[in-house]
Amino acid sequence: MSARLHEFKDGAALAEGLAERVSGALADAVASRGRASIAVSGGSTPKAFFKALSRRDIDWGKVTITLVDERFVPADNPRSNHLLVADNLLQDRAKAANILPLYRDAGSAEEAAKIVSADAEALGHPFDVVILGMGTDGHTASFFPGGSRLAEAISAETPRGVITMEAEGAGEPRLTFTFASLQDARLLVLHIEGQGKKDVLAAAEADGPETDMPIRAILRRAATPVDIYWAP
Numbered sequence: 696m697s698a699r700l701h702e703f704k705d706g707a708a709l710a711e712g713l714a715e716r717v718s719g720a721l722a723d724a725v726a727s728r729g730r731a732s733i734a735v736s737g738g739s740t741p742k743a744f745f746k747a748l749s750r751r752d753i754d755w756g757k758v759t760i761t762l763v764d765e766r767f768v769p770a771d772n773p774r775s776n777h778l779l780v781a782d783n784l785l786q787d788r789a790k791a792a793n794i795l796p797l798y799r800d801a802g803s804a805e806e807a808a809k810i811v812s813a814d815a816e817a818l819g820h821p822f823d824v825v826i827l828g829m830g831t832d833g834h835t836a837s838f839f840p841g842g843s844r845l846a847e848a849i850s851a852e853t854p855r856g857v858i859t860m861e862a863e864g865a866g867e868p869r870l871t872f873t874f875a876s877l878q879d880a881r882l883l884v885l886h887i888e889g890q891g892k893k894d895v896l897a898a899a900e901a902d903g904p905e906t907d908m909p910i911r912a913i914l915r916r917a918a919t920p921v922d923i924y925w926a927p
Protein backbone atom coordinates (compact mmCIF):
# COMPACT_ATOMS: atom_id res chain seq x y z
CA MET A 696 0.00 0.00 0.00
CA SER A 697 1.50 3.35 -1.00
CA ALA A 698 2.41 5.91 1.67
CA ARG A 699 2.20 9.72 1.43
CA LEU A 700 5.06 11.79 2.85
CA HIS A 701 4.32 15.17 4.48
CA GLU A 702 7.53 17.11 5.20
CA PHE A 703 7.78 20.16 7.49
CA LYS A 704 10.55 22.65 8.12
CA ASP A 705 10.78 21.78 11.83
CA GLY A 706 9.06 19.94 14.66
CA ALA A 707 6.93 22.95 15.64
CA ALA A 708 5.48 23.26 12.12
CA LEU A 709 4.87 19.51 12.02
CA ALA A 710 3.08 19.61 15.40
CA GLU A 711 0.66 22.30 14.15
CA GLY A 712 0.17 20.64 10.73
CA LEU A 713 -0.55 17.25 12.25
CA ALA A 714 -2.82 18.76 14.93
CA GLU A 715 -4.81 20.48 12.16
CA ARG A 716 -5.22 17.22 10.24
CA VAL A 717 -6.08 15.11 13.29
CA SER A 718 -8.50 17.60 14.83
CA GLY A 719 -10.26 17.79 11.45
CA ALA A 720 -10.58 13.99 11.35
CA LEU A 721 -11.90 13.87 14.92
CA ALA A 722 -14.41 16.67 14.25
CA ASP A 723 -15.60 14.86 11.09
CA ALA A 724 -16.07 11.65 13.09
CA VAL A 725 -18.10 13.44 15.75
CA ALA A 726 -20.22 15.11 13.04
CA SER A 727 -20.86 11.80 11.22
CA ARG A 728 -21.09 9.28 14.05
CA GLY A 729 -21.52 11.33 17.22
CA ARG A 730 -18.19 10.22 18.70
CA ALA A 731 -14.53 9.82 17.80
CA SER A 732 -11.65 7.55 18.78
CA ILE A 733 -7.91 8.09 18.57
CA ALA A 734 -5.02 5.80 19.55
CA VAL A 735 -1.70 7.59 20.08
CA SER A 736 1.89 6.49 20.62
CA GLY A 737 4.27 7.23 23.45
CA GLY A 738 8.00 7.86 23.32
CA SER A 739 9.84 11.14 22.98
CA THR A 740 8.48 12.26 19.59
CA PRO A 741 4.80 13.20 20.10
CA LYS A 742 5.01 15.76 22.94
CA ALA A 743 4.78 18.96 20.83
CA PHE A 744 2.04 17.43 18.69
CA PHE A 745 0.05 16.49 21.82
CA LYS A 746 0.28 20.06 23.13
CA ALA A 747 -0.81 21.50 19.76
CA LEU A 748 -3.73 19.06 19.53
CA SER A 749 -4.88 19.77 23.09
CA ARG A 750 -5.52 23.42 22.12
CA ARG A 751 -7.80 22.60 19.17
CA ASP A 752 -11.42 23.64 19.50
CA ILE A 753 -13.41 20.44 18.91
CA ASP A 754 -16.08 18.63 20.94
CA TRP A 755 -13.57 16.79 23.13
CA GLY A 756 -16.28 15.36 25.38
CA LYS A 757 -17.21 13.05 22.48
CA VAL A 758 -13.61 11.91 21.87
CA THR A 759 -11.98 8.84 23.45
CA ILE A 760 -8.19 8.75 23.54
CA THR A 761 -6.31 5.50 23.98
CA LEU A 762 -2.74 4.32 23.45
CA VAL A 763 -1.35 2.23 20.64
CA ASP A 764 0.91 0.57 23.22
CA GLU A 765 1.99 0.86 26.84
CA ARG A 766 4.52 -0.39 29.33
CA PHE A 767 3.02 -2.58 32.07
CA VAL A 768 3.60 0.13 34.66
CA PRO A 769 1.13 2.26 36.64
CA ALA A 770 0.23 5.72 35.34
CA ASP A 771 2.46 7.50 37.86
CA ASN A 772 5.60 5.76 36.57
CA PRO A 773 7.78 8.22 34.60
CA ARG A 774 8.07 5.62 31.80
CA SER A 775 4.29 5.35 31.40
CA ASN A 776 2.92 6.40 28.00
CA HIS A 777 -0.34 7.21 29.79
CA LEU A 778 1.51 9.77 31.93
CA LEU A 779 2.90 11.42 28.78
CA VAL A 780 -0.62 11.69 27.37
CA ALA A 781 -2.07 12.97 30.67
CA ASP A 782 0.63 15.65 30.99
CA ASN A 783 0.59 16.83 27.37
CA LEU A 784 -2.63 15.89 25.57
CA LEU A 785 -5.29 15.72 28.29
CA GLN A 786 -4.78 19.43 28.91
CA ASP A 787 -6.34 22.71 27.78
CA ARG A 788 -9.50 22.08 25.69
CA ALA A 789 -8.75 18.35 25.47
CA LYS A 790 -9.20 18.01 29.25
CA ALA A 791 -12.81 17.12 28.44
CA ALA A 792 -11.80 13.99 26.47
CA ASN A 793 -12.32 10.44 27.74
CA ILE A 794 -9.30 8.16 28.17
CA LEU A 795 -9.11 4.40 27.84
CA PRO A 796 -5.91 3.35 29.61
CA LEU A 797 -4.05 0.18 28.63
CA TYR A 798 -2.41 -0.39 32.02
CA ARG A 799 -4.71 -2.02 34.59
CA ASP A 800 -3.87 -3.07 38.13
CA ALA A 801 -4.85 -6.62 37.22
CA GLY A 802 -2.06 -8.77 38.66
CA SER A 803 -0.50 -9.59 35.29
CA ALA A 804 -0.04 -8.02 31.87
CA GLU A 805 -2.02 -10.93 30.35
CA GLU A 806 -5.00 -10.21 32.58
CA ALA A 807 -4.78 -6.47 31.81
CA ALA A 808 -4.71 -7.24 28.06
CA LYS A 809 -7.94 -9.26 28.35
CA ILE A 810 -9.71 -6.48 30.26
CA VAL A 811 -8.60 -3.73 27.87
CA SER A 812 -9.48 -5.78 24.79
CA ALA A 813 -13.03 -6.15 26.11
CA ASP A 814 -13.25 -2.44 27.01
CA ALA A 815 -11.91 -1.37 23.60
CA GLU A 816 -14.79 -3.17 21.85
CA ALA A 817 -17.08 -0.43 23.15
CA LEU A 818 -15.19 2.11 21.02
CA GLY A 819 -16.33 0.36 17.85
CA HIS A 820 -13.99 -0.07 14.92
CA PRO A 821 -12.02 0.98 13.03
CA PHE A 822 -10.31 3.70 15.07
CA ASP A 823 -10.95 7.13 13.57
CA VAL A 824 -7.29 8.07 14.00
CA VAL A 825 -4.14 6.06 14.80
CA ILE A 826 -0.81 7.84 15.32
CA LEU A 827 2.14 5.48 15.15
CA GLY A 828 5.74 6.19 16.04
CA MET A 829 8.81 4.21 15.06
CA GLY A 830 11.96 3.30 16.97
CA THR A 831 15.41 3.28 15.38
CA ASP A 832 15.20 -0.54 15.42
CA GLY A 833 12.14 -0.39 13.13
CA HIS A 834 9.60 -1.20 15.85
CA THR A 835 6.21 0.42 15.89
CA ALA A 836 3.58 0.14 18.64
CA SER A 837 5.20 -2.67 20.71
CA PHE A 838 5.94 -4.77 17.63
CA PHE A 839 9.62 -5.25 18.53
CA PRO A 840 12.15 -7.20 16.45
CA GLY A 841 12.64 -10.44 18.41
CA GLY A 842 9.49 -9.74 20.47
CA SER A 843 8.01 -12.73 22.30
CA ARG A 844 4.70 -12.52 20.40
CA LEU A 845 5.76 -10.55 17.32
CA ALA A 846 4.46 -13.06 14.76
CA GLU A 847 1.08 -13.12 16.48
CA ALA A 848 0.94 -9.32 16.88
CA ILE A 849 1.55 -8.61 13.18
CA SER A 850 -0.47 -11.49 11.75
CA ALA A 851 -3.58 -10.40 9.87
CA GLU A 852 -5.26 -13.50 11.38
CA THR A 853 -4.88 -12.27 14.98
CA PRO A 854 -8.09 -10.54 16.04
CA ARG A 855 -8.42 -6.92 17.06
CA GLY A 856 -7.50 -6.26 20.67
CA VAL A 857 -4.54 -5.87 22.99
CA ILE A 858 -1.87 -8.51 23.60
CA THR A 859 1.26 -8.64 25.72
CA MET A 860 4.80 -8.37 24.38
CA GLU A 861 8.24 -8.84 25.88
CA ALA A 862 11.47 -7.99 24.09
CA GLU A 863 15.10 -7.29 24.82
CA GLY A 864 15.51 -3.53 24.83
CA ALA A 865 11.81 -2.92 25.52
CA GLY A 866 12.32 -2.75 29.28
CA GLU A 867 9.12 -3.69 31.06
CA PRO A 868 6.55 -6.13 29.62
CA ARG A 869 4.34 -4.27 27.14
CA LEU A 870 0.71 -4.12 26.11
CA THR A 871 0.03 -3.43 22.45
CA PHE A 872 -2.92 -3.22 20.12
CA THR A 873 -2.57 -5.83 17.37
CA PHE A 874 -1.91 -5.11 13.69
CA ALA A 875 -5.58 -5.88 12.96
CA SER A 876 -6.69 -3.12 15.33
CA LEU A 877 -4.42 -0.44 13.88
CA GLN A 878 -4.13 -1.06 10.14
CA ASP A 879 -7.56 0.10 9.04
CA ALA A 880 -7.86 3.36 10.99
CA ARG A 881 -9.75 5.99 9.02
CA LEU A 882 -6.63 8.16 9.33
CA LEU A 883 -3.38 6.21 9.79
CA VAL A 884 -0.32 8.36 10.53
CA LEU A 885 3.34 7.50 11.05
CA HIS A 886 4.96 10.41 12.92
CA ILE A 887 8.77 10.46 12.84
CA GLU A 888 11.35 13.19 13.27
CA GLY A 889 15.06 13.53 12.47
CA GLN A 890 17.31 12.34 9.64
CA GLY A 891 18.13 9.14 11.57
CA LYS A 892 14.47 8.04 11.53
CA LYS A 893 14.15 8.99 7.85
CA ASP A 894 17.08 6.67 7.12
CA VAL A 895 15.44 3.90 9.16
CA LEU A 896 12.23 4.45 7.17
CA ALA A 897 14.17 4.13 3.89
CA ALA A 898 15.63 0.84 5.15
CA ALA A 899 12.15 -0.35 6.11
CA GLU A 900 10.84 0.50 2.65
CA ALA A 901 13.47 -1.78 1.09
CA ASP A 902 13.07 -5.56 0.75
CA GLY A 903 13.48 -7.70 3.84
CA PRO A 904 11.52 -9.63 6.44
CA GLU A 905 8.83 -7.86 8.43
CA THR A 906 10.20 -9.51 11.57
CA ASP A 907 13.51 -7.59 11.14
CA MET A 908 11.68 -4.23 10.95
CA PRO A 909 8.07 -4.66 12.10
CA ILE A 910 7.02 -1.22 10.79
CA ARG A 911 7.09 -3.04 7.41
CA ALA A 912 3.88 -4.83 8.36
CA ILE A 913 2.12 -1.45 8.44
CA LEU A 914 3.87 0.02 5.40
CA ARG A 915 3.19 -3.08 3.30
CA ARG A 916 -0.12 -4.47 4.47
CA ALA A 917 -2.22 -1.78 6.16
CA ALA A 918 -5.62 -1.41 4.49
CA THR A 919 -5.39 2.38 4.93
CA PRO A 920 -2.57 4.18 3.08
CA VAL A 921 -0.10 5.53 5.65
CA ASP A 922 0.36 9.31 5.96
CA ILE A 923 3.97 9.86 7.04
CA TYR A 924 4.61 13.11 8.91
CA TRP A 925 8.30 14.01 9.08
CA ALA A 926 10.45 16.98 10.12
CA PRO A 927 14.26 17.21 10.42
Ligand SMILES: O=C1O[C@H](COP(=O)(O)O)[C@@H](O)[C@H](O)[C@H]1O
Nearest residue numbers: 736737738739740764828829830
Ligand atom coordinates in the same frame (compact mmCIF):
# COMPACT_ATOMS: atom_id res chain seq x y z
O1 LIG B 1 8.68 2.30 22.87
C1 LIG B 1 8.13 3.15 22.23
O2 LIG B 1 8.83 3.81 21.28
C2 LIG B 1 8.22 4.22 20.06
C3 LIG B 1 9.13 5.29 19.46
O3 LIG B 1 9.50 6.20 20.47
P1 LIG B 1 10.45 7.48 20.23
O4 LIG B 1 10.94 7.84 21.60
O5 LIG B 1 11.56 7.06 19.32
O6 LIG B 1 9.58 8.53 19.63
C4 LIG B 1 6.79 4.68 20.29
O7 LIG B 1 6.16 4.85 19.05
C5 LIG B 1 6.03 3.66 21.13
O8 LIG B 1 4.69 4.07 21.36
C6 LIG B 1 6.72 3.55 22.47
O9 LIG B 1 6.04 2.66 23.33
